[in-house]
Amino acid sequence: MAVVTGAARGLGALLARKLADRGMKVALLGLEPEELAKAAAACGPDARHWEVDVTDDAALAQAASDIRAAYGRVDIVIANAGIATGGPVEYSDPRTFNRVIEVNLLGSVATARAFLPALRESRGYFFQVASLAALCPAPMMAAYCASKSGVEAFAHSLRAEVAHHGVRVGVGYLSWTDTDMVRGADQDAALAEMRAKLPFPSNRTYPLEPTVDRLVAGIVRRHAHVYGQPWLPFLQAVRGFVPAVLTRHARRRLAGAEDRWLAAGGSTRLVGAGGAANETRDLP
DSSP states (O other): OEEESSOSSHHHHHHHHHHHHTTOOEEEEESOHHHHHHHHHTTOTTOEEEEOOTTOHHHHHHHHHHHHHHHSOOOEEEEOOOOOOOSOGGGOOHHHHHHHHIIIIIHHHHHHHHHHHHHHHHTOEEEEEOOHHHHSOOTTOHHHHHHHHHHHHHHHHHHHHHGGGTOEEEEEEOOSBSSHHHHHHHTSHHHHHHHHTSOTTTTSOBOHHHHHHHHHHHHHTTOSEEESSTTHHHHHHTGGGHHHHHHHHHHHHOTTHHHHHHHTTOOOSOOHHHHHHHHHHHOO
């Protein structure tokens, strides 16, 4: 059976359904109980859901215990929960900036900590959803890029740490994909402009379903690296050159983006419906 965090909507919900379509029992974790219930219902009668904040260690530990009791074993854990905010670092809101790091990075660590005992028993697979942001850090997205670079490094460290237990660890990379988070980011005119001016093909929005199909194909094979778009392995191979190229590109193409962001109101809120749910719950 598989556990998916951040499963109330978007990428996580579709990952759970695609795994269920392959005959796997799934447990969905997230913050939005009504959305979780809908997503679980789409996964069939064996699916269940838990309302859990991935930054709450005690709640995660209890969910892990409940899931082991309900299903008997855990074979796959997908650390997908994530949020984002945008804007220049100088003007960032410490609350939302820090919350992105907390949910995306520390939430993944907490997820692994909670479920590793079960994965050791099953000699299972921990899959960490990273991002193009781990390979190609973008301006105006420092918190998200730092968190996704962090989860990539965390997963690589964890892989070596648990290999002798028979547990495998994979990292998933995907570019801008049609989810609530990306649509929410595009509602900010300055962020949308920044993204549109990124070099092709990193400036495109990719459809969700084929992206998830590629991820699921790698997950069921327990690959170490899984790519949501076919061009991402090339970027992986040349990633050492990316920061310098991106800086030159930004100097030419993104001049004035900060001023336009400020003129538009300089929003530092978490983006998308999932970000709104997290912000309502945790940020006064």
